[in-house]
Amino acid sequence: MSEKVGGLVTILATLLGAALLPAVILGVLLTAEDLPVFEPNGETALVQAIDNAFAPVDAEIEAGTEMVWLNRGRNGHNIIPEDRDPAWTFEDVSFVPGDEVSYVFQTPGTYRYYCSIHGTLTAGMPGVVVVTDPS
Amino acid sequence: MKHYLRTVIGLLVGFALIATACGGSGDSTATDAGEEVSADGGAESEDAGEESGEESDADAAGFATHVVPDDFPTIQAAVDAASSGDLIMLSPGTYSEAVDVTTDDLVIRGMDRNTVILDGNFELENGIRVIGADGVAVENMTAMNYTKNGFFWTSDVTGYRASYLTAIRNGDYGLYAFGARDGLIEHSYASGSPDAGFYIGQCYPCNSVITDVISEYNGLGYSGTNSGGDLFIINSTWRHNRAGIVPNSGSYEGCAPERETTIVGNIVHSNSNPETAAIDAALLAMGNGIALIGGIDNLVERNLIWDHDISGIAVAPFPEDNPINGIPDEYPVDCLENAIPALPDDAASLPGTLFWEAQTNVVRGNVITDSRTADIIVVQSAEHGNRFCDNDIATTLPTDLETLAPCEGELQNLGGEAFVAFFDILESTKPPSVDYKSVDLPDPGPQPNMPDAETAEPVPARAPEFPDTTSITVPDAPE
Numbered sequence: 102m103s104e105k106v107g108g109l110v111t112i113l114a115t116l117l118g119a120a121l122l123p124a125v126i127l128g129v130l131l132t133a134e135d136l137p138v139f140e141p142n143g144e145t146a147l148v149q150a151i152d153n154a155f156a157p158v159d160a161e162i163e164a165g166t167e168m169v170w171l172n173r174g175r176n177g178h179n180i181i182p183e184d185r186d187p188a189w190t191f192e193d194v195s196f197v198p199g200d201e202v203s204y205v206f207q208t209p210g211t212y213r214y215y216c217s218i219h220g221t222l223t224a225g226m227p228g229v230v231v232v233t234d235p236s
Numbered sequence: 237m238k239h240y241l242r243t244v245i246g247l248l249v250g251f252a253l254i255a256t257a258c259g260g261s262g263d264s265t266a267t268d269a270g271e272e273v274s275a276d277g278g279a280e281s282e283d284a285g286e287e288s289g290e291e292s293d294a295d296a297a298g299f300a301t302h303v304v305p306d307d308f309p310t311i312q313a314a315v316d317a318a319s320s321g322d323l324i325m326l327s328p329g330t331y332s333e334a335v336d337v338t339t340d341d342l343v344i345r346g347m348d349r350n351t352v353i354l355d356g357n358f359e360l361e362n363g364i365r366v367i368g369a370d371g372v373a374v375e376n377m378t379a380m381n382y383t384k385n386g387f388f389w390t391s392d393v394t395g396y397r398a399s400y401l402t403a404i405r406n407g408d409y410g411l412y413a414f415g416a417r418d419g420l421i422e423h424s425y426a427s428g429s430p431d432a433g434f435y436i437g438q439c440y441p442c443n444s445v446i447t448d449v450i451s452e453y454n455g456l457g458y459s460g461t462n463s464g465g466d467l468f469i470i471n472s473t474w475r476h477n478r479a480g481i482v483p484n485s486g487s488y489e490g491c492a493p494e495r496e497t498t499i500v501g502n503i504v505h506s507n508s509n510p511e512t513a514a515i516d517a518a519l520l521a522m523g524n525g526i527a528l529i530g531g532i533d534n535l536v537e538r539n540l541i542w543d544h545d546i547s548g549i550a551v552a553p554f555p556e557d558n559p560i561n562g563i564p565d566e567y568p569v570d571c572l573e574n575a576i577p578a579l580p581d582d583a584a585s586l587p588g589t590l591f592w593e594a595q596t597n598v599v600r601g602n603v604i605t606d607s608r609t610a611d612i613i614v615v616q617s618a619e620h621g622n623r624f625c626d627n628d629i630a631t632t633l634p635t636d637l638e639t640l641a642p643c644e645g646e647l648q649n650l651g652g653e654a655f656v657a658f659f660d661i662l663e664s665t666k667p668p669s670v671d672y673k674s675v676d677l678p679d680p681g682p683q684p685n686m687p688d689a690e691t692a693e694p695v696p697a698r699a700p701e702f703p704d705t706t707s708i709t710v711p712d713a714p715e
């Protein structure tokens with residue numbers, strides 16, 4: 102690509118970006134406001150943290166269900182949400198053998214997480230909770 | 237585990253009493269494990285650099301050398317910039333880093349084992365963590381004060397090597413290989429971990445060797461859950477831990493059961509230390525030199541063992557409370573990836589306590605003295621096929637063990653006395669764990685450096701040569 106063409110592309114991209122930005126922000130706000138929230142339904146589901154894996158790795162629950170992670174292994178584990186600014190988290194993300202942590206997922210979506218001691222989002226000790234729309 | 241113990245003892249004793257001789261069915265396959273013909277598997281890193289006295293040149297040598305902090309300010313930056321086969325050299329200094337390695341075949345080396353120090357400051361989790369990368373070798377450095385592990389290989393690793401490493405005061409394990417095979421751990425030292433100084437777990441066959449290491453003042457000297465298959469623990473020293481060498485089976489990790497670990501030529505002494513950090517498993521196993529807990533086809537041969545509150549060698553079941561799965565009908569023949577078996581649909585169908593029986597192990601030619609309960613304790617019935625011969629011992633539980641359960645010939649009723657004694661011991665109160673952050677540890681002094689650390693070419697980790705254990709004799713006692 103020549104410098105001239107490259108410059109044009111940059112300018113176009115900048116203009117386009119500037120034009121799209123408010124729409125993107127608006128979209129996020131609208132989406133956040135539109136996400137359905139379901140009341141706790143009194144149900145619980147279990148993921149066991151063993152050494153060194155979540156079992157099952159993929160859990161599926163209906164929105165409103167309380168997901169419980171129980172440490173049944175010999176090592177301590179933690180649960181780190183995928184996002185830097187997560188919509189869900191715990192007060193204490195670490196739990197030792199015999200302990201449990203829990204969270205009520207009220208909004209449908211796919212929630213990825215991992216244990217930072219024994220892995221990353223993609224290797225070692227990952228997990229995912231798929232929260233479905235009960236309606 | 238107290239609530240079920242009395243019932244269990246009753247059942248076991250009853251079972252032991254009715255069990256009759258069953259010669260033939262208990263032949264061990266562990267005896268085959270030591271017959272691989274090979275040279276010492278621990279010499280790669282010592283020999284590698286003898287031809288080359290010059291600084292590596294990427295074009296000529298086929299690898300690049302990245303020096304920290306000269307070329308990169310941090311170990312992680314150097315690791316991230318490196319390509320497979322490269323050498324990362326760490327200058328003397330203290331590094332407060334938790335390093336993740338995801339590139340195959342890197343060699344990460346300290347220029348001086350005693351002055352290249354990774355320090356977690358009780359805030360960082362793991363010193364160097366190799367995650368899903370094959371062939372990575374870590375050499376000649378120290379990791380201390382991590383909340384979890386000093387050096388850690390995990391996530392379906394094939395090929396790893398730990399050479400001339402020191403791990404002190406780390407919150408889980410010193411050197412930890414989980415879901416990794418084709419490993420060599422050599423010339424290394426670990427102290428002050430509440431779990432194990434050295435651990436190899438969840439692999440079959442593991443194809444791995446631990447040789448010439450010292451493990452002391454840990455909860456367990458060695459632990460290995462659900463590992464085995466050409467797994468050799470040889471020529472090393474295990475002392476002053478709560479318990480010494482403790483492989484076990486359990487449903488809380490994949491690849492169950494533990495089997496075919498070969499333990500030969502080790503010095504194992506004074507593993508009754510009440511003043512270490514210790515997880516519950518270490519408290520349970522406390523006072524035993526070598527304890528085969530629910531494992532199968534292990535070979536324990538020509539070790540020198542002394543000074544234990546309970547036994548030099550114990551062969552016992554693992555009663556696992558609240559198991560997540562049952563004992564598999566068929567043992568996996570190749571287990572590394574996807575190691576966790578499917579959980580039962582009906583969790584309520586699982587027993588409250590799952591008994592992993594120690595079976596068809598062979599204990600031969602060990603020299604054991606000064607065991608306060610007995611030199612060898614067997615808490616299994618004759619039908620489990622464990623065999624004992626040629627040990628230089630004074631006491632066993634049951635008595636006359638080598639006559640009742642010889643290496644060759646019929647197995648006879650072992651009686652019930654060991655069950656009663658052993659479960660009484662398990663139920664007894666143990667001195668509680670000491671906080672790993674503040675526990676008193678010995679100063680190991682300067683540890684031997686890797687030869688030619690500054691000039692040796694990098695050699696990525698490959699499957700180690702298996703030792704010829706038939707050539708290993710009972711070690712001499714240290715002076």
Ligand SMILES: [Cu+2]
Nearest residue numbers: 178216218219
């Ligand atoms: Cu974990």
